[in-house]
Every structure is written in C-alpha cells, then in structure tokens.
Amino acid sequence: MENLTFQQISAEILKKSLKSVELTQHIFGRIDKLESKIGAFISLFRERALAKAVDIDRRLAEGAPVGPLAGIPVAIKDNMCTGFGATTCASRILGKFSSPYNAHVVDQLEDADAVIIGKTNMDEFAMGSSCENSALQTTVNPWDINRVPGGSSGGSAAAVAAGLCYAALGSDTGGSIRLPASFCGVVGLKPTYGRVSRYGLVAYGSSLDQIGPISRDVYGAAALLNVIAGHDRRDSTSVDESTAPVKDYVKNLDHPVENLKIGVAQEFFDVEGLDPEVEKAVREALQTYEDMGVALIEVSLPYMKYAIAAYYLIATAEASSNLARYDGVHYGHRTSRPKDYIDVYSSSRAEGFGDEVKRRIMLGTYALSAGYYDAYYLKALKVRNLIRRDFEQAFEKVDCLMCPTAPETAFKLGEKTDDPLKMYLSDIYTIAVNLAGVPGISIPCGLSSGNLPIGLQIITPAFSEAKLLRIARMFEKETEHHLSKPFC
Amino acid sequence: MDVKLIAGLEIHVQLATKSKLFCGCKVGFEDPPNSNVCPVCLGLPGVLPLMNKKAYEYAVRTALALNCQMARFTKWDRKSYYYPDLPKNYQISQYDLPLSHDGYMEIPLEDGTTKKVRIIRAHLEEDAGKNLHEGLDHSRIDLNRTGTPLLEIVTEPDLNSPVECRILAQELQKLVQFLGVSEANMQKGHMRFEPNINLQIIDDDGREYRTPICEVKNLNSFRALERAVAYEEWRQLEEWKHDHDFTLEKMGKQNRGWNDARNETIFQREKEEAHDYRYFPEPDLVPVELDDDWLEKIKAALCELPLAMKQRFIQDYELNDYDAGVLTADRATAEFFDGAVKAGGSAKRAANLVTQFGLKTAHERNCRVNELGVTVEQVAQLAQLVEEGAVSSSAAITIFEKMLTDESDPKAIAEKHNLIQQSDAGALEAIVDEVIAANLQAAEEVKSGGKKAKKARGFLMGQVMQKTKGQANPKIAGELLDGKLKE
Numbered sequence: 001m002e003n004l005t006f007q008q009i010s011a012e013i014l015k016k017s018l019k020s021v022e023l024t025q026h027i028f029g030r031i032d033k034l035e036s037k038i039g040a041f042i043s044l045f046r047e048r049a050l051a052k053a054v055d056i057d058r059r060l061a062e063g064a065p066v067g068p069l070a071g072i073p074v075a076i077k078d079n080m081c082t083g084f085g086a087t088t089c090a091s092r093i094l095g096k097f098s099s100p101y102n103a104h105v106v107d108q109l110e111d112a113d114a115v116i117i118g119k120t121n122m123d124e125f126a127m128g129s130s131c132e133n134s135a136l137q138t139t140v141n142p143w144d145i146n147r148v149p150g151g152s153s154g155g156s157a158a159a160v161a162a163g164l165c166y167a168a169l170g171s172d173t174g175g176s177i178r179l180p181a182s183f184c185g186v187v188g189l190k191p192t193y194g195r196v197s198r199y200g201l202v203a204y205g206s207s208l209d210q211i212g213p214i215s216r217d218v219y220g221a222a223a224l225l226n227v228i229a230g231h232d233r234r235d236s237t238s239v240d241e242s243t244a245p246v247k248d249y250v251k252n253l254d255h256p257v258e259n260l261k262i263g264v265a266q267e268f269f270d271v272e273g274l275d276p277e278v279e280k281a282v283r284e285a286l287q288t289y290e291d292m293g294v295a296l297i298e299v300s301l302p303y304m305k306y307a308i309a310a311y312y313l314i315a316t317a318e319a320s321s322n323l324a325r326y327d328g329v330h331y332g333h334r335t336s337r338p339k340d341y342i343d344v345y346s347s348s349r350a351e352g353f354g355d356e357v358k359r360r361i362m363l364g365t366y367a368l369s370a371g372y373y374d375a376y377y378l379k380a381l382k383v384r385n386l387i388r389r390d391f392e393q394a395f396e397k398v399d400c401l402m403c404p405t406a407p408e409t410a411f412k413l414g415e416k417t418d419d420p421l422k423m424y425l426s427d428i429y430t431i432a433v434n435l436a437g438v439p440g441i442s443i444p445c446g447l448s449s450g451n452l453p454i455g456l457q458i459i460t461p462a463f464s465e466a467k468l469l470r471i472a473r474m475f476e477k478e479t480e481h482h483l484s485k486p487f488c
Numbered sequence: 489m490d491v492k493l494i495a496g497l498e499i500h501v502q503l504a505t506k507s508k509l510f511c512g513c514k515v516g517f518e519d520p521p522n523s524n525v526c527p528v529c530l531g532l533p534g535v536l537p538l539m540n541k542k543a544y545e546y547a548v549r550t551a552l553a554l555n556c557q558m559a560r561f562t563k564w565d566r567k568s569y570y571y572p573d574l575p576k577n578y579q580i581s582q583y584d585l586p587l588s589h590d591g592y593m594e595i596p597l598e599d600g601t602t603k604k605v606r607i608i609r610a611h612l613e614e615d616a617g618k619n620l621h622e623g624l625d626h627s628r629i630d631l632n633r634t635g636t637p638l639l640e641i642v643t644e645p646d647l648n649s650p651v652e653c654r655i656l657a658q659e660l661q662k663l664v665q666f667l668g669v670s671e672a673n674m675q676k677g678h679m680r681f682e683p684n685i686n687l688q689i690i691d692d693d694g695r696e697y698r699t700p701i702c703e704v705k706n707l708n709s710f711r712a713l714e715r716a717v718a719y720e721e722w723r724q725l726e727e728w729k730h731d732h733d734f735t736l737e738k739m740g741k742q743n744r745g746w747n748d749a750r751n752e753t754i755f756q757r758e759k760e761e762a763h764d765y766r767y768f769p770e771p772d773l774v775p776v777e778l779d780d781d782w783l784e785k786i787k788a789a790l791c792e793l794p795l796a797m798k799q800r801f802i803q804d805y806e807l808n809d810y811d812a813g814v815l816t817a818d819r820a821t822a823e824f825f826d827g828a829v830k831a832g833g834s835a836k837r838a839a840n841l842v843t844q845f846g847l848k849t850a851h852e853r854n855c856r857v858n859e860l861g862v863t864v865e866q867v868a869q870l871a872q873l874v875e876e877g878a879v880s881s882s883a884a885i886t887i888f889e890k891m892l893t894d895e896s897d898p899k900a901i902a903e904k905h906n907l908i909q910q911s912d913a914g915a916l917e918a919i920v921d922e923v924i925a926a927n928l929q930a931a932e933e934v935k936s937g938g939k940k941a942k943k944a945r946g947f948l949m950g951q952v953m954q955k956t957k958g959q960a961n962p963k964i965a966g967e968l969l970d971g972k973l974k975e
Contacts, residue, residue, distance in 0.1 A: 079534075080534070081532075081533060081534040087533065087534075089533070094533070097533065099527075099532065099533065099534065100527060100532070101527050101532075103534060198536060199534070199535070199536050200534040200535075201534055202533040202534045203533075203534070203772075205771075206771035206772050207771040233538065234536060234538055235536050235772075236536065236537070236538060236539065236772065236773050236774050237536075237771075237772065237773075237774060317768060318768075318771055320766075321566050321568055321578050321766070321768070324568060324570070324576065324577035324578055325531045325533070325575060325576045325577055326533075327570065327577060329572050329575075329629075330530065330531070330575055330629075331532070341572065341627075345570055365766065368568075368766040368767075368768050369764055369766060370764045370766075373766075373768070377768060
C-alpha cells in the first residue's frame, strides 16, 4: 500500500476498493514497526483515527458525501492546537496542556474527512533546524537513523518519508517545512504569508509563521493546500479572497506552465559551505527544466545575504513576546515551590524552556529593549523591506526562482547542537522567502553519494501557489526522484 | 514667592461596547468570575486577536469631539510587562501611531469663563483582568475584565488647580456619556485618572524651581482626583520649603499611590525603575486605515457637545448658568428640553418644568426624562399655558403629573381638572373687592405702607386665591389688589 501515491490512495478509497479502515490499520501497523526507531510522533490517536475511518467507510458505503481528503491518514505538527489530545510544542513548559479548541487547519482537515493519526515531533516551539531541540524525544532521519530529519517540522517530514502517514502539516517560520522536506526527500510547501489561517498555530514569529503541507509528491501538497487555504476571519492577517482568490490547486496541476522563465542568481551558488553534491544536483535539475525548453535567466538578490541576520532579530523579537504567556500562572508547567510571585515566572520559565528557546527569548528581548530597538529591530525591518524588494524586482523578469533548499544534506545527530550559528546557516536559502512573505516549495531532486536526499527550492510571487505547484509538478513528471524511498 | 501648580491628566475611559476589544466575549464584570472569557482573552496558545470595529468607531467619535487630529493610518503595538492579571503578559495598545492626537477640550471654570485644555493623544487599548488578593498564601484572578476596550486620553499639563483637574474629569464624563460611547459610571470603575503633578516655584529672588513630577496612579473618583492633586500641591511645596534640592532635575519623576482613608499619596517607585515596556508593532493585527467614507459615517453619529449646548441654552434661551448646567448634565435631558423649546414652548417655563418635576420624577423612577411617557410637544404646550398665564406654575406641576398617565394635551387636562387660571380681570375685580371689604384692617395696613404691609398684602392675596380655589392668575390679581389699595 505504501507504494501507492496520494492520488491513487484517494481514488481507491473513493472507489471503495480500499477501505479507509484497512489503510489506517496498515499505517498503524507500520507505526508499530518503525516508530520506535524514527520517533516521529509525540502523540497518536489510534482509536479516534479508526473511528473516523469507520465512519468514512460507512458514509461511502451509504453513498453519502465525503470530503476531498476522505480516509487519508495525515499527521499534524504538535504546534497546532487540537481539541483532542495534548498540544505540547515539544516543550516541557506546556506540560500536558490540552487545548479547548481546534486550530483552523485542524477543523479544515476534519471537515475534509482526513484521518488524523497523530501529532508530530518538532524543535521546541518550532525553533531549530534539526528537530534536536525537542524537549520530549529524538526524531531521526528515515534515510539514515544517525542523522537529523531537519527542523523544525522534523517529525512531520520523517513520518511522511517513512510511510507513517500520507501527508502531514508543518509550519514554516524560516524554513521549518522546506528544510526537513529536503533532508527527508519529500515535498514541503510554505504558502504565501496570509494564505493559510494561523488561528490555533502556536505562535513563534507571527509575521513569518505559515502552515503548509508535507507530502510524498506535489499532488499531495496541492490536495492538502486546497483544504487548508483561504480566509479565516479569526486571523486578521489571513488574506481576503477578494484580494487573492484561492484556486483549485489540483485542477490544472498537470498543465505545464507555458513560456516559463526561471530566475537563477549567482548569489545562490556563492554561499559558503554549499555542498558540491547539492550544487550538482540543483544544476542538473535546472538542466532538466532547460531540456523542457524553459528559459533560465540570471537575476540578482543582493540583500539576501542579510536575511539570516534580519531574521534572527525579527523572529526572536516576536518570539520573546509570543512566549511571554508561558509563565506558570494560568496553565502549563509551574515551579513546585515558588518563593514569591516573581519566582513563579522566573523558575517556571527557567525549568520549562530549553536552551535554544531561552537563547531566542533573550535575543529578542534585547533587540526590543529601549535604546537598542532602532539599531536592531527597526534596522531588521528595513532589511526585510529590501529583501522583499529584491524578490519583487526579480519577479518582474522571471516566473520563479530556483536554488538549493539547504546548502547540504542531512547532518549527523549532535553535529551542530553545540554551535547555534552553524545550525542557523542551514536556513540560508529558506529564510529570505519568509521575510519576503512569498511561497516556496522544496522538492526532491536527487540523492547524494551517501544516499541522502537533496532538495530543490522553487520560489514564486505572492499568492501564485497554483503556478508554483505546476512548476514543481513539471519536474516530477520528468524525473523519478520523488519515488526514491528510504530503506526503512 | 510665586507658586504655580502644573498638572496633566491621563484618563482611561471604558467604552460601552457589547463585546471585548479583540474577541466576542461579553463585557460584564458583575457576572461570576471567569465566566466572560474565551481562548482569545485567556491568551491561550495559538489564539489571535480580532479588532472590534465598534470600539474603534467609539474611540474615533470621542477623539473627534475632543477636536483631535485623526490618524488615517494607525497600528497596534504590544506593551510588555509581567503581571498575573495579564494572561499574555503583554497588552495590546497603541504606541507611536495613536488613532488621534493634538486636540483640545474646553472646560467651564467656576468664575464663568472657559479654559482650553490641550489633548496630546487619545488611543485604544485593552484592559487587564483583576487580581483578588484573598489570603496570605494565594490570590485569585478574574479575567472577565481582560480585553475590555479602554480609551486612553492624555492631556497636556494645562491644568493649574485641583478644581480644574476635577472639572476636566467631570466634563469628560459628561462628554463621553453624551456621545454614547461610555456609561462612565464611576462606581463601576468606568473612568480612572492618573494626574501628573508638579509645581513651578519662583522664589523671592526670582529663581525658578520645578518640583519632581509625580504621577498618582489609579484614582477612580472625582473626589479622590481633586484631593490627590491638592495633597500633592501641598506636599510638594512643603518638601521644597524643607529642601530646595527637591527638584525635577535632582529627583526625577516618581509614581505615587493614593490612600483614600488617610487622604494622602504614598511613594511607589522612581520612574527610573519604570518598566521597559519593549513596545513593538503587533504582528497579529493589520493596521487600521480610516478612509473618508468611514470617517464621515462616524462624524454623522456625533451630536452637539454638552458645553456647546449649555452655552447655547444660556445665550439663545436666556437660562441661568445653573439651570443650563442641570439640563445639559446628560444628553437625554438636554435633547428633551431642547425639543420642547423647539416645539414652541417658552424656554424658561420648559426649563422649570423639566428641572422641577421631570428630573425629580425620572430620578424616582430610575429612568430618563424622555422615558417618562410625556412627549416634548406636551411639555411645550404646557410651558406655553404657563407663559400665557392660563395655568399657574403650581398647577402646571399637577398637569405634568397627570400627563404621565394621560395622553391628552395639557390644556384638556387643565380643563378637566379645573386648573385653568382665572385671568378675567372683570371677574377677578369683583372677588378682590369682596376680599377687601371683608378684611378692612388688613387693607388699611397695606395702604399705610408700614411694617406689616407686606404681610397683610400676602394675607389678602391668600384670601383671593382661596375664593378662586387657587385659580386666580396671581399676577392679575396682585395688580388689581395693588391698584385698589393705592387709592
């Protein structure tokens, strides 16, 4: 069953030739076999999922209507609130927090009749590039269990890669969907900022966070985006459909984009630490497009090199404020014997947050402090505007940009945990996309000599996900990289 | 030595919206603790604020009435501080781009003049919850109030006495009630004041000193406001007298609290120790753009302001300051009275009817004058009957009372109850003659103009009234009587 694509599985269920219950049981069978090695899930909803599958099968048998994701087992990153089970953000500070409400995307998945099988591991509060900042467990890369799955949506990417679900939701603030997708050899899409409601997504960097799909192939990503995209009045930053209508992302997916012009910037290949094998695979991918008759055009993004610096001020500033609410007063972890009420805050937070989260809270607090605001936060906002302009200017000439998703393939567990700056550089290709607010996708474009996946990142203008997915799909149809699977 | 008090006010006004500023929860603190809450105002993980458009309109309406410049583009900012009643540990407020700025408010002073007090800014923000300190070992938190819309109004330090501070606060209360944007109920804490006070002292040698600026936090009554400012005025002068180094340059600013029972302010902290609030733009809300259409719509909801109305009543209707003040104390009364005058009633008579009977009755019935069931037309007609002398002032009150349950026009009511005044001079003359004939001694006393004249005349008038069952027009009867007793 794991050799069937998302599209095939969906068709089989609708045809009733495959029961959702069988599929769900099959998936849990794989989980029973592999999860102890992979560690992708923080929680599993076996009974709930099976009950949902039974219900879908019954409705199909009765000829009653079902949603577009009927019967498909999917997973959710554990920073999206669910009114069932716990929502942990892979942090100790939330304790066994159980949300009284569903995130918008969770409701959308439920309404679409997807079968939610569990919630996946991540870097604590989505802060990290390797998934090693989870306070709860380790997730490994299914391609090499000594390596990281990438982060922060590492659990979702690993679960999809290992065939423990057919698709998953991740969230992406600086590359947290695309980087793990690249490391795990799957497709990961970060939609335009404002395309998907953030209501119920536990905030990290509010002006950058965006929820998106991770799947085996582009079709799966398109099918999930179809369900989660759209305006939600509870999220003021989700864009009104009169401004940017939601398209049917599946409908014309197989139509190649005509007269496609791909922008390539020299800056993409000047990055220090770019693995030659990654560069080679990406250049081959560009060649594949050229062979299809697509034009490659030289563009320049001169301000992209400042993206990481700007990001670590903006994201951390927002994070320092977003995470202020975890204080031991109202919910979550509270220190056992506080000296006074100030100590409730300081000790609860000291005990509850991991090192990377503390580092970012301190960085952000510093950046927003009186006397430093102009030099750091305000300056970073200006850089952000320049980066945005870089993209706008490039998109006047080309339909999309292509570059590596990450400068290297999945690194070893523990390799970068002592060197945060080195870790931050993993996101050098993805961060600018969040700062500009545009959509980006990572698709598999080859394997390294060590048999590790390499990702190609494609970036298009705001709200052009339909085109972005079609461009990605063009590559998929010409190649078989997306069919490669880890051995586990 | 010359001492001048310099004070500015920071005022928080709770807006009378049905729901909170950033979620759909009901505004209601009387309900059981933590019953008007939802994930958004509880600050649970993953929630996002959604702006209450009505609150924004109320804020703009008030700012317009305060003659403020309206910002066409404003944004929200987060103000960070840790406190148990603030679940997100930041408050959504407005920092560098408030929705309005640079206005002024005209306040009436006790000497009959008015004073312009400049307004620095007015902006919207959310209120915090409430900590209930119950015992030594624990406190409880009620988050019903969390997220209630507050309008913060900041004045320039243009106030120069405790009374001026109080008057500004009271005028503002009247203003927001007039505008219908706040109940401004002091008992319910709908208005809170924080005066900034210092003194400018010029000593006998012409040297100028400025005492440290003190901000007295969280005053919730006009009385406390006036007294706290007065206390500071006294205290700061005493401190300066004691030590001339008690100056702003040397001591900086400080926050003080108000102890109502002891009638004094208490030191809280130096401003230098003040929080660094780490303001930054709220990324979860989009900036607000006030376009022409929206602004026009809000302007259309504006009404005549209380002070302007009071001045119009004095000028155009020739009311005295006191009556004009009473009639413009709330919008319903003012508009009811104004309506009666516009419907043709004598302003003076209508004013008497409304102040002497209408307001008293409304107060007894715990309603507004316009809710008594009497129309402005009825009051106008009644006022005219008094003006023409057809009914006496006291009969008018009786008629007003009947009108509460009788929809007939006042003239019909007067006739039905024999309350029409005897104004026929011929008929009255006969009665006056009769009374004089029966009370010759009193008549003589009046004629003689001695000590007892006044009392005797009163007695004779009383007799006339008795004979006419109170229906004699006192003016005509009095003239007749005086004419006869002059001979």
